[in-house]
Each structure stands twice: as C-alpha cells, then as structure tokens.
Amino acid sequence: MSSFFNRPSDGLRAHLRRALLGLLAMVAVGVSPVRAGGLVQVKTVFILMFENHDWSSIRETNFCPYLNTVLLPQAAWAERYYNPTNNHPSEPNYLWLVSGTNFGVKNDKAPSVNGQTTTNHLAFLLDRAGVSWKTYQEDISGTDLPLINRGEYAVRHNPFMFFASVTNDLKYCLAHVRPMPELYRDLTNGTLPRFSFIVPNLTNDMHNLTSGSPSTRLQGDNWLARVIPQIQASPAYQDGGAIFITWDEGVGESSDGPIGFILLSPLGRGGGYHNTLHYTHSSTLRTVQEIFGLQPWLGDAANVEDLADLFQNPRLQVEGVPGTAGFRVAASGLAQGRPHDLQGSADLRSWSSIATRTATNGVARWEVSGPAPATRFYRVVETR
Numbered sequence: 001m002s003s004f005f006n007r008p009s010d011g012l013r014a015h016l017r018r019a020l021l022g023l024l025a026m027v028a029v030g031v032s033p034v035r036a037g038g039l040v041q042v043k044t045v046f047i048l049m050f051e052n053h054d055w056s057s058i059r060e061t062n063f064c065p066y067l068n069t070v071l072l073p074q075a076a077w078a079e080r081y082y083n084p085t086n087n088h089p090s091e092p093n094y095l096w097l098v099s100g101t102n103f104g105v106k107n108d109k110a111p112s113v114n115g116q117t118t119t120n121h122l123a124f125l126l127d128r129a130g131v132s133w134k135t136y137q138e139d140i141s142g143t144d145l146p147l148i149n150r151g152e153y154a155v156r157h158n159p160f161m162f163f164a165s166v167t168n169d170l171k172y173c174l175a176h177v178r179p180m181p182e183l184y185r186d187l188t189n190g191t192l193p194r195f196s197f198i199v200p201n202l203t204n205d206m207h208n209l210t211s212g213s214p215s216t217r218l219q220g221d222n223w224l225a226r227v228i229p230q231i232q233a234s235p236a237y238q239d240g241g242a243i244f245i246t247w248d249e250g251v252g253e254s255s256d257g258p259i260g261f262i263l264l265s266p267l268g269r270g271g272g273y274h275n276t277l278h279y280t281h282s283s284t285l286r287t288v289q290e291i292f293g294l295q296p297w298l299g300d301a302a303n304v305e306d307l308a309d310l311f312q313n314p315r316l317q318v319e320g321v322p323g324t325a326g327f328r329v330a331a332s333g334l335a336q337g338r339p340h341d342l343q344g345s346a347d348l349r350s351w352s353s354i355a356t357r358t359a360t361n362g363v364a365r366w367e368v369s370g371p372a373p374a375t376r377f378y379r380v381v382e383t384r
Contacts, residue, residue: 039308040382041267041362042291043240046196046231047097047284049157050220050247051090051207055079055258057251063217066225071245071262076273076310081261082280083249084300093248094159096281098122098197100299108156111147117164122195122285123176124165125294132193135160138180138201145173152201152208157248160197183227187234195288198227206247228264241265242291242311244284263310275309283307316378329366331359331380340364341381348377356383 058064059072083093084102091114092102099121105114126133139153140146145167149155160166160177167173180200186192202208206220213219224245231237242265250257261279264270286301287308288294296302320327329342339358343351357364364380 039287039291039306039311041240042242042265042311044192044194044196044236044242045288045291046198046237046241046243047288048198048200048224048227048243048245049094049205050200050245050260051157051202051205051216052249052251052253053206053217053247053259054250054255055081055260058217058247058260061217063215064221066221067262071224071228071264073272074264074270076263076269076271078258078261078279078307078310079274079276080258080278081246081283082257082278083259084280084282085256087256088249089156089253090154090248091156091159091162093281094157095162096299097285098159098298100282100285100297100301110149110155111162111167115162115164115167119163119165120298121159121163121165122288122294122298123160123163125289125298126195126292129292129294131195131292131294133195133197134176134178134186134193135197135199136178136180136183137199138204140177140179142174142177142179142182145170146177152203154202154207157199157205184230187230187236190235192234192236195292232264238266240267242267246281246284261307263307265311268311273310277305277309279307280304316380318378326367326369329368329378330363331365332363339383341383342366342368343379343381345377345379351379 058067060068084096087093087096087102088106089108091108092105095102095105103114103116103118107114123133135158137146137153137158139151145161146153146158147155147161147167155161158177166176180198183196183198199205200220200223203210203219204223206216209216210219228243231241231243234241237243242263245260245262245264247259249255250259261284280300282300282304283306285298286304287306289297289301290306315332317330317332318327331340331342337358337360339356341356342354344354345351354368355366357366
C-alpha cells in the first residue's frame with residue numbers, strides 16, 4: 001500500500017495541490033504559512049535575474065547553448081511564467097518580486113523619485129525572521145549607496161534601493177548590498193546568506209548588446225556558464241539550495257511573456273520536468289515567503305499558487321497491512337531534524353496520532369506493532 005496518486009492535469013493539479021499534499025505529508029507550522037512538498041527542506045535561495053526576453057526566444061535557441069544543453073536537462077522549469085499583467089518597464093517588475101506590488105510605479109526613475117517608506121517588502125520580513133540576506137550587484141563599489149546608475153550598473157534592477165528602511169542606514173545597507181565578486185568569496189568561506197538576489201550588469205543580463213557580440217542572449221548564457229557551476233559546487237547549494245533563474249519581463253519591455261523560470265536544486269524535480277501551470281513574479285515571492293516562513297503575505301503573493309510543483313513532494317510508503325499484527329511506514333522528502341507525527345484517519349475528518357519520529361536525511365520511519373486504529377488514510381504532520 002502506498003500514498004501514490006496518479007497525477008491529474010495541470011489545471012486540476014493546481015486546484016487540488018494543497019488537498020493532496022495534506023494526504024501525503026501535511027506540514028503544520030502554527031501561525032506560519034504551510035510549506036508544501038520539497039519547499040520544507042530548502043535552506044538557501046538564489047534568485048538570478050535577466051532582462052527582456054520571452055521564453056520562446058530562450059528555449060532551444062542556438063544563442064543559449066549552456067542553458068539549453070547543460071541546465072535544462074538537469075532543471076525543472078515553467079512553460080507559462082509571466083510578469084504581472086501590463087507591468088512595465090523593468091523597475092516595476094523588480095519591485096514586484098520583493099513586495100508583490102509596483103506601488104503605482106510605471107517607469108524606471110531613480111529612488112529619489114520612486115522611493116518608498118513602507119516596510120512591506122521582503123528585506124524587512126527577512127530581517128524580522130532572522131533570515132540572512134544580500135543582493136549581489138555587478139559593477140557597484142560596495143563602499144557607497146548605489147542609488148544612481150553607474151557604468152553597467154542600473155539602479156532600476158536593484159529593488160532594495162527603493163526602500164528607506166534599507167537605504168537610511170549606511171552601515172546596514174552596505175552590509176546587505178554587495179559587489180558581485182563577493183558572491184564567489186561567500187560561496188567558499190561560509191558567509192553566504194540564506195537569501196541571495198543576484199543581478200548581472202547590463203551586458204551580462206541580456207539587455208545591452210556589446211560591440212562584436214552576435215546576441216545579448218549569448219552574453220547572458222556565457223555569464224550563466226561562469227556563475228552556475230560555482231554556485232552548484234558550494235555546500236550551501238548541495239545541502240538544500242535552490243536557484244531560481246528568471247527574467248523581469250518579456251521582449252521589448254511590452255510583452256508579459258511567457259518569460260522563463262528555471263529551478264535548479266537537489267530538491268527539485270529536475271530531469272527536464274516542466275509544467276504549464278500559470279505563474280507570475282507573485283508566485284516566486286510567495287514561494288520565498290513559504291520557504292522562510294515569512295508573514296504576512298506581501299501584496300499579490302496572497303492570491304497565487306506557489307512553485308511547489310517544480311520541487312520534489314513528500315511521499316509515504318507503507319509495508320504490511322495496517323490494522324493487523326504490524327506494519328511499517330517510511331516518509332521521504334521531509335524537513336531535516338524535525339519531529340513528524342504519523343496519523344491515521346478512516347474518514348479524512350478525524351485524525352489520530354500513531355507515533356512521532358524525527359526525520360534523518362529527510363526520511364522518517366515508523367514500525368507499528370500490534371493492531372492499529374482502523375484507518376484507510378495516512379498522513380505525516382511536521383510538529384515544532
């Protein structure tokens with residue numbers, strides 16, 4: 001006997017996902033948001049941003065050989081990921097990724113014009129939860145506030161610069177807004193934060209075509225080929241890391257997409273898995289909030305599906321016949337080192353506890369001796 005379900009269609013799966021996960025492995029976290037599937041094990045998140053391309057211009061193009069021949073075969077990705085409707089140009093989308101709204105901004109003007117005094121943004125929630133974070137930006141000095149464009153650095157691609165709670169304290173800001181080369185140092189010396197927002201410069205993010213280059217896409221692809229192997233070689237990635245690769249908006253600063261969203265993670269489905277569920281930048285924000293247990297939902301993150309389908313999901317395996325002399329249960333895909341309660345139900349309404357075990361290497365096992373309650377359904381609930 002097993003908790004395996006035949007997978008429904010994408011649309012039906014989107015509607016039923018939380019209900020099905022409740023049967024497979026429910027995660028109870030008190031007042032924190034429910035974290036589904038493989039999200040419970042993610043420890044470190046990397047978001048890598050690119051510019052102004054529809055997914056159709058990236059997928060299977062000769063200008064992205066590394067992405068298409070190396071990354072996608074090991075990744076999971078979304079076929080229908082969009083920027084929020086009519087949310088253009090770049091700056092509103094970067095703001096949306098960290099706050100779930102554009103605050104009415106519909107241009108690329110500097111923080112001196114579009115700055116916000118609200119604390120309804122990701123950096124504030126991360127700080128309040130004690131989750132370390134940095135944004136790594138190419139071509140900033142790391143010695144002053146990067147509030148204006150400089151060389152190949154574009155402040156419109158650095159959403160944290162638009163919040164007074166970040167920029168009003170120079171020491172705090174400089175601790176969290178760092179030059180790109182420091183990412184490689186932090187990957188190897190144990191100082192990497194749990195959340196990293198990584199932005200290439202205007203050449204490497206597929207925005208500006210450089211002299212002699214055949215394509216902005218090839219420039220970004222070459223950058224990925226340099227950066228991704230270094231992230232994947234790090235302990236932070238190998239032990240519960242997740243890399244999110246996406247674009248700010250569609251081609252020409254007018255298309256809503258679909259734009260690309262790619263997940264690389266030891267906890268992801270991988271193997272070229274992809275779906276046709278409808279996602280937006282709000283889905284990425286909601287997923288980050290779920291991973292780190294951040295509340296309240298920021299803006300539109302309250303209204304969307306998360307990206308859990310791209311991750312591995314918890315599974316129950318039952319050996320023997322429950323209700324007889326004894327049986328064994330193994331649950332995989334669980335949060336490391338946390339207690340999990342095996343529960344049974346005859347009607348999916350009333351659940352009784354059978355036994356509690358702590359997950360080791362993401363797996364918890366139960367050996368139940370003697371007749372168990374007459375049940376037909378089993379679930380695992382994470383307790384704290």
